[in-house]
Amino acid sequence: MRFGYIGINYKNAPLDIRDKTSFTDVDKIDFFQNAEKIGIEQCMILSTCNRSEVYFLYRKAEEKEAVKKLYLDTFQEVQLKDLLLTLDGNEAIEYLFRIAAGLESLVLGEDQILGQVKDALEFSKAMGYSGKEMNKIVRDAVTCAKKIKTELKISERPLSVSYVGIQQLEKVCQIEGKTVLVIGSGKTSTLALHYLYEYGAGNVMICSRTTAHAKELLQEFPQLTVVEFEQRYQIMEKCDIVVSATSAPHVIVRADELVTDHSITFLDLAAPRDIDTALQGRENVTILNLDFLSKIVENNQKERERLVEISKGMIQEATEETKEWLLSSRMDSTIESLQLRCDEIVQDSYEYLNRKIEFSAREQKIIKKVLNASLHRLLREPIQELKQLDTREKQDKYQEIVKELFQI
Structure with a gap:
């Protein structure tokens, strides 16, 4: 087979x-x-x-x-x-x-x-x-x-930029219980939400230029809070983490408009960038962007x-x-046929002896066991040889020989 x-x-x-x-x-x-x-x-x-x-x-x-x-x-x-x-x-x-x-x-x-x-x-x-x-x-x-x-x-070794980004966030600031703002409501943002909740984020808010689109995510994430896009700077003043993944052609978080006196970590998953690089100079701000994440993904791929x-x-x-x-299993049917032929001979011989000689119930059991053991012992070595045949040609050859010799 x-x-x-x-x-x-x-x-x-x-x-x-x-x-x-x-x-x-x-x-x-x-x-x-x-x-x-x-x-x-x-x-x-x-x-x-x-x-x-x-x-x-x-x-x-x-x-x-x-x-x-x-x-x-x-x-x-x-x-x-x-x-x-x-x-x-x-x-x-x-x-x-x-x-x-x-x-x-x-x-x-x-x-x-x-x-x-x-x-x-x-x-x-x-x-x-x-x-x-x-x-x-x-x-x-x-x-x-x-x-x-x-x-x-x-x-x-994750290959998803979103997942790698959330992993790096976890290393930088630990996500569990943190207040998070997600900017954008597309596929990348949706993935990020899955991973944020997986890591135990606390109060998670989302804003998008299209508020209706953001509200659609409430079906999948009922615990999510939708806020107005124009309120993003006021919301960020209360956040520990900001994840941004929009398709905007320009930055949407400008350094000159963000006022915050607490530590905040930005995960920028957008290309071109959503987060103003000028923020990187502030002591209380950390930015993880695609350039940094892509190198990790590339190393993971390698x-x-x-x-x-x-x-x-x-x-x-x-x-x-x-x-x-699988090769040895090809001989299973031949081996099974040999064993069945052996059982038939044992049964025929036992029935013949039982008709000719009067045996007790105990003697009948012994005779049947001896006949069975003797014939199966005779087949033991041939069966082992059949199991060890290592090519299909040999198997086919021996199958024909066994069929001819034993009439099976």
């Missing part, structure tokens, strides 16, 4: 194509059932905003081609023929391991994909399309990913890339064990 992969992802297909190749749960069930008709008994679908991928186990080359045709037929309205990526055997296994570890993600080393892989397997199992082999391969990939995340902590190289070695080691297991 071989492991195969077919699909598209953000690297080889644009967003409009990925949108049209997303699998709903109903689509997945239909695909599983159609795959079963062409001989594919084990199949898993990983469908996210960045990928639409099918993992499957097959026996014959024509089955693999049939899965490809099934994928194309599932999305007939989309031109996919030149976009589809297919992988086979060891390459497919290694790819799944990299997927689970976040090494194939848009954000290098992200954690969300691991949960998505686990969910994909659980769905496949629930529908009855994941057996021993699929379970083993995916679980090994998940275990390896968890080890990488625990030991290397790739995702703890560190992630270094850790990724280490994780590749960990994946290679882990996949070797999975590959060996």
